[in-house]
Amino acid sequence: GENVEQHPSTLSVQEGDSAVIKCTYSDSASNYFPWYKQELGKRPQLIIDIRSNVGEKKDQRIAVTLNKTAKHFSLHITETQPEDSAVYFCAATTSGGFKTIFGAGTRLFVKA
């Protein structure tokens, strides 16, 4: 089955700096790669996603890149702000878009 590895597990940056979180997946049939943000005590919520036919996608301060050949995808947050502090999960979706497997999560701390 699909396996998603995520690094780093913890990331601490200074406000205004960039943060990068990297993931790898195992199943070449995966074709949808969402990123979820989970604040303390809250539910995971989608912040950005990318499909396998696209190499890069950007939404304001957030961007995702996908390398299908290497089975790598990454989340980039620029100009980080304290409110970006949360746990971020990458995920890969297979089986016609039904089965979503999550990475272990990255706890991001943005220091003011």
Added chain:
Amino acid sequence: DAGVIQSPRHEVTEMGQEVTLRCKPISGHNSLFWYRQTMMRGLELLIYFNNNVPIDDSGMPEDRFSAKMPNASFSTLKIQPSEPRDSAVYFCASSPLQGTGELFFGEGSRLTVL
């Protein structure tokens, strides 16, 4: 729409007791997922349904866990008997079958088994 609704939000029970968690997906969503979240294991997919039919339950830990979806607007996850290691936050999520693949999560049910 009210979003995915889960109940109870918090449950504290004693080892050996039966626990039933409930979920109402977003109206019109055809896929429903149960995830378990712990610090050690992260977000684990337990089971998912398409059009009320269980498609993959390979993530269900053991026979003590069972899930049902009797209709499009209701699902249950049952643990019987419960054990302390079942303590976790259980999330229900739904997704439209022909949608982007985005999961819409409920607020979760925090289970503590003493």
